[in-house]
Amino acid sequence: MRIKLAQKLHAALERRFPEKRLFLRSDTETRFIRLHPSTQLVAWAGATLTVGWTITATAIVLMDSIGAGNFRAQAQRDQMIYEERLNALSQERDLRASEAAAAQERFSAALETISNMQSELLASEERSREMETGLGVVQGALRRTMLERETAREAAERLELALAEGGSLPGGADAQAIENTLDILSGALADTAEERDSLAEDAELAFEQANELQLELRLMTERNDEIFRKLEEAMTVSVEPLGDMFRAAGMDPDSMLKQVRKGYSGIGGGALTPIQFSTMGGHAGHGAHDAERANALLDRMDEINLYRIAAEKAPFGNPVNASYRFTSGFGQRWGRLHAGADFAAPIGTPVVATADGVVTEAGWASGYGRLIKIQHEFGIETRYAHLNKIRVKVGQRVSRGDRIGDMGNSGRSTGPHLHYEVRVGGTPVNPMTYIRAGKDVF
Structure with a gap:
């Protein structure tokens, strides 16, 4: 069975690769090499494998070269996108910084305006209180004068009645002296009434000015609240990315700030000192609230400064x-x-x-x-x-x-x-x- 199978295989090889002879001739002799079908099959298989390997290797090299070129191009595009993103972020950061600086300037101007308004309001209230006190004194004096005038008028009427009846003045009093006294009292009453009317007008004017100042103060307070709100939003937008940056790097922001604050604890003339508002004139509650918000903003500004110092000391750069x-x-x-x-x-x-x-x-x-x-x-x-x-x-x-x-x-x-x-x-x-x-x- 094996012999028959070998014979069939040999016959198939003979048909596909018939036996060939290769003659080698020299000057003295001629030699030949017999190429059996099996030898030709091995040579053909070797040549086929060599050509196939060459083609495959060439394709791999070309694909790798093309892929490397694509990767370099992609890396360059990613680098350009990254740099554009960095530039955009840098511009946005500068814009935020300029907005924060402008907001701080507006905040300082608003605080100064509010302080001036408070001073004017307190002065107006002081003048109003002085006028009220003076008006009370004048009204008291006016009441005493009117009482004395009524008493004098009654006495004069009794004297006139006595004279009309032909009697004599009690105690030898002189009628001319009594008339002079009545004239003096009447003049004093007229002057007092005029002064009272003038003080009343001044008091009314002072009240109107006080109301106007209170209206201006209320409008200024509303504008101040708007400024505070914008500043608080700006501070939140500025501080949160810094904290996220430290947390993304696996660092505790609170610990970092504490360590930086310990190394930068000196105080000079330019330190961010707490703001205090005057509590005179019955505005203690509102002034304390503004002071609390202002000091909270100063704390956030100080926190931003500490973040900036910490960020410069940690390797966040490229x-x-x-x-x-x-x-x-x-x-x-x-x-x-x-x-x-x-x-x-x-x-x-x-x-x-x-x-x-x-x-x-x-x-x-x-x-x-x-x-x-x-x-x-x-x-x-x-x-x-x-x-x-x-x-x-x-x-x-x-x-x-x-x-x-x-x-x-x-x-x-x-x-x-x-x-x-x-x-x-x-x-x-x-x-x-x-x-x-x-x-x-x-």
Whole structure:
């Protein structure tokens, strides 16, 4: 059975690959090589595999080249979108800052106007009280004078009656003297009545002025409430993204602010001191409410200032402000931890500090190549490796955005790029957490 199967297979090969002879001739002899069907089959299969492998490898290389080109184009488009987003956010931040500054100026002007209005109102009320007191005194004197006039009139009538009856004046009184006294009293009464009318007019005018001032004060209070409301909304819009930025980076905002406040506790002439309103004139409740709202706004402004200081000391910035390609992230790579993020760009691309700090190392460090280490607040350290040039020295203080070196290819590196690390308490963390947290604020 096997022999028959072998014979059939051989016959099939003979039909497809008939036996051939290859003659090799020289000057002295002629030789030939017999090509059996099996030999031809092996040669044909080998040639087919070689051609197929060549075609497949070429297709893979072309697809990889096309894919890499698409990836680079996509990375460039993402970079452009990211930069446009950063520019838009920066413009929006500047707009918010200018709005906050303008609102603060309006708030200060409103406070000054309210203070002047309060002073005028208090002065008007004081004048009104003085007029009321003077009017009361005049009315008392007028009542006494009128009583005395009535008494004198009754006495005069009795005297006239006695004279008409032909009697004598009691006690030898002189009728002319009594008439003179009556004239004096009548003149005094007329002057008193005139003065009373004048004081009444002054009091009425004072009341009208007081009512006008109260109306102006009420309108000013309404405008003041509107200003307070807008300022409170602006403060909320400004403070909440800052707190979200710290929380997104895994940091406790309250602890950060407490630590910054402890380091910036000095007070000078420009400190944000609490506002106090006068409580005279029966406006203690409203003035205390305005003072409470104003001091709350000052506290939020102080909180924004503390956030700004904390943000400058934490690495929320991007180490490369120029165009770059993000080539490798934080995490396991080839069985070991890649403790940072890689940013690829041409040699000489500026590398900047991502936060305020002090340079603790600047030199060659084995696989890192040229390395810069910067110590920041809150136990945070940043590292910048594979540099082509170092532009800072150990002990030098740097600020966020300062150029500290140039991108290069030193150390264990396969091409020009920056290896950027963030370490908290000596433990490496994902630096993109900080960069992504700060991209919507800075």
